[in-house]
Amino acid sequence: MANNDTIAAISTPPGAGGIGIIRMSGALSLTFLQTIFQPADSTCCFESHHLYYGRVVHPDSDRVLDEVLAVFMAAPKTYTREDVVEIHCHGNVLVLQSILELLLNLGVRLADPGEFTKLAYLNGRIDLTRAEAVIDILSAKTRKGIEMAQEQLGGSLYEQVDAVRSSLVQMRAVVEVAIDFPDEDIEIVNHEALLLQLRDDVIKPLKRLERQAEHGKIIRDGVSVVIVGLPNVGKSSLLNTLLQEERALVAPIPGTTRDTIEEYLDIQGLPVRIVDTAGIRQGADEVEVMGIERARKQIDQADLVLFMFDGERGFQESDRELLETVNHKQLLVLANKSDIVSPLQVKNIFGFTEAGLPLIQISAKEQQGIAALKESIYQAVVGGKDQWQEESCAPNVRHKAALNFAVAAAIRLEDGLKSRLSSDLLAIDLQGCLEQLNAIVGTTTTDDVLDVVFKQFCLGK
Ligand SMILES: Nc1nc2c(ncn2[C@@H]2O[C@H](COP(=O)(O)OP(=O)(O)OP(=O)(O)O)[C@@H](O)[C@H]2O)c(=O)[nH]1
Numbered sequence: 005m006a007n008n009d010t011i012a013a014i015s016t017p018p019g020a021g022g023i024g025i026i027r028m029s030g031a032l033s034l035t036f037l038q039t040i041f042q043p044a045d046s047t048c049c050f051e052s053h054h055l056y057y058g059r060v061v062h063p064d065s066d067r068v069l070d071e072v073l074a075v076f077m078a079a080p081k082t083y084t085r086e087d088v089v090e091i092h093c094h095g096n097v098l099v100l101q102s103i104l105e106l107l108l109n110l111g112v113r114l115a116d117p118g119e120f121t122k123l124a125y126l127n128g129r130i131d132l133t134r135a136e137a138v139i140d141i142l143s144a145k146t147r148k149g150i151e152m153a154q155e156q157l158g159g160s161l162y163e164q165v166d167a168v169r170s171s172l173v174q175m176r177a178v179v180e181v182a183i184d185f186p187d188e189d190i191e192i193v194n195h196e197a198l199l200l201q202l203r204d205d206v207i208k209p210l211k212r213l214e215r216q217a218e219h220g221k222i223i224r225d226g227v228s229v230v231i232v233g234l235p236n237v238g239k240s241s242l243l244n245t246l247l248q249e250e251r252a253l254v255a256p257i258p259g260t261t262r263d264t265i266e267e268y269l270d271i272q273g274l275p276v277r278i279v280d281t282a283g284i285r286q287g288a289d290e291v292e293v294m295g296i297e298r299a300r301k302q303i304d305q306a307d308l309v310l311f312m313f314d315g316e317r318g319f320q321e322s323d324r325e326l327l328e329t330v331n332h333k334q335l336l337v338l339a340n341k342s343d344i345v346s347p348l349q350v351k352n353i354f355g356f357t358e359a360g361l362p363l364i365q366i367s368a369k370e371q372q373g374i375a376a377l378k379e380s381i382y383q384a385v386v387g388g389k390d391q392w393q394e395e396s397c398a399p400n401v402r403h404k405a406a407l408n409f410a411v412a413a414a415i416r417l418e419d420g421l422k423s424r425l426s427s428d429l430l431a432i433d434l435q436g437c438l439e440q441l442n443a444i445v446g447t448t449t450t451d452d453v454l455d456v457v458f459k460q461f462c463l464g465k
């Protein structure tokens with residue numbers, strides 16, 4: 005799978021920045037560096053893991069491409085376990101591209117997305133769960149998400165899965181002895197002891213991991229909260245207030261927002277994708293209708309809908325009609341503009357609380373009731389699953405699928421042990437369970453699974 009190419013990519017994001025980094029990995033990295041880099045100090049010997057100042061010069065034309073810092077890192081103490089070179093240039097994408105192109109012309113191959121991390125995995129520096137943790141660190145939306153990803157990079161998930169694997173390997177040894185000596189009279193397999201080990205050391209920890217995967221989804225993907233209401237009720241004002249920036253246009257003209265606008269918000273460590281939508285109404289113009297369609301799509305995917313009406317104008321028939329189209333979703337009803345209407349008035353007029361729907365009064369403009377709203381959002385979407393904050397690891401969707409299969413195999417094994425099934429049949433489920441765990445940590449992962457995992461990376465990582 006690993007080949008002997010030397011690969012390179014721009015590892016910093018596109019756009020202007022203080023510095024931009026080109027990374028190279030492979031046995032010829034140093035040779036390529038020496039071809040294009042002129043160190044300021046002629047005695048430079050490219051000592052491993054030392055940074056050298058100099059210039060990148062085109063070997064044919066002597067044209068200076070940039071003033072840079074370059075570092076050579078000798079295998080195996082590198083990200084990929086191969087020889088690695090980094091060239092730190094000025095952070096202009098044109099400069100970076102010109103140096104990268106020069107390397108490619110010299111015979112370096114452009115790295116695939118995630119290929120550096122894939123090499124780290126293929127060369128045995130990290131297991132697959134740690135490689136996936138790298139993706140999580142890059143894409144985490146909250147501090148909590150980063151914390152979890154770093155735990156996983158440190159091996160928290162690997163170690164838990166590996167402990168279960170060890171137990172299964174031990175159990176398999178016992179069962180295999182019985183298969184090898186089928187004619188022995190004595191019962192080699194101590195079913196009770198195996199059952200105990202299976203329950204305590206396999207099923208219990210696997211179920212805990214399954215539960216953690218539920219939380220993993222919350223931490224990784226967060227939840228989607230969509231603000232819905234008639235035009236002009238103050239949806240965009242709420243988005244701006246939540247984000248504490250003037251992200252969306254706000255105007256007293258109904259139909260101001262025509263597209264959906266989404267941003268991430270951190271509520272007590274929970275990544276919340278908050279979406280402002282076009283006000284929904286009859287008789288909208290063509291563009292508005294397109295916006296309304298998009299709003300409907302967002303509503304379909306939402307974990308929670310914030311249904312907003314104008315507290316000053318009151319809850320009207322048109323609000324009720326709109327509410328009916330979204331009340332199959334989890335809802336919070338917001339009466340906005342509490343700065344110009346007294347809370348008591350809202351209650352008396354609309355009687356929401358009496359009807360059983362929790363009513364939250366806010367002023368999006370004057371930022372009143374926002375802390376309580378955030379708390380309500382958090383409670384609505386996290387509810388009883390509050391222990392997600394304390395979890396030490398967050399299995400992802402891929403892990404979860406494998407965990408589900410592993411638990412199913414373990415439970416079949418439990419049944420088999422209880423009914424004294426023959427050893428060769430027990431061995432099948434033991435092996436099945438083990439294989440799922442091997443796939444999680446990546447010892448027996450197929451190429452197409454690896455492709456899916458590493459495609460999630462950006463270029464240069
Ligand atoms: N007094 C008061 N005015 C508000 C409040 N929130 C919004 N407004 C005003 O209501 C008008 C409409 O606000 P927007 O935030 O643009 O409303 P919207 O729901 O996004 O409107 P559309 O995008 O047209 O659907 C603006 O003039 C805001 O200043 C509030 O809490 N109090």
Ligand SMILES: [Mg+2]
Nearest residue numbers: 239240260261
């Ligand atoms: Mg708006």
